[in-house]
Amino acid sequence: MSLDASFVGRTYPPTAPYQVGREKIREFASAIGATDAAHHDPEAARAQGHPDVVAPPTFPVIVTMAASRQIIEDPVLGVDYSRLVHGDQRFAYTRPVFAGDELVCTNTIEDVSTRGGHGFLTTRTDVSTVGGEPVVAVWARYVIRGEA
């Protein structure tokens, strides 16, 4: 699997806004067993100084995974999705995601390399509100397994 190194540094146009729903945060929190009232009860969240229910730390992956299709399905880059393995994941938070946020993702290809017959792709997704307030920066590293 050989990936074109000239894609390093490429930034894609911002994605369409994602509306963070209160019920989606509750559903995600329930699915991972996170029972803290701040994820479920708007009053409890407001009592802690938040505008609405607070998303768990990995919730942004719902938004960034959908947004990363911009890169993974870029026909010019040519990633073979069936050989894609999720290697690393990292989040750096400016603040948590809250219900009511409208989030926009800006994808950048940070690194592309080929080693030992495998392709490696590192993406950075800057997640901000439609108003331009930064929320979280998200890095993912993928391995595109070579044909053995």
Place this chain on the structure above:
Amino acid sequence: MELPAQTFRVTRADLVRYAGASGDFNPIHWSDRVATKVGLPGVIAHGMFTMALVGRAVTAWAGSPDAVVEYGVRFTRPVVVPDDDQGTEIEVTARVREVTEDGLTRLEVTATCLGEKVLSQARATIRTAR
């Protein structure tokens, strides 16, 4: 300093629920037929589900769901989830690496399943309550 261990049971039903909640419907997380066809021993948990459970442990140690400043992992070994009522179990421990002057605590996290590490370079930075 070591933080108290937390364990999380993972069953097939949990994977189905996570698939729906996260939108990750990759069949290796629910179909033994597809999982074994691509060379896995069976259905495996979503890496991001494991990361979410470890995130629960981190927020529990932090004492607040909004206290996590940075959180990253490398997925090194799949978590195989058998099709029975017991499923499997992930154990999460952590060690405090550093407490900074500006109120941040850096954790080195270990997650194991059946005694084997499933993550490496698992690190979280949490804002320490003042």
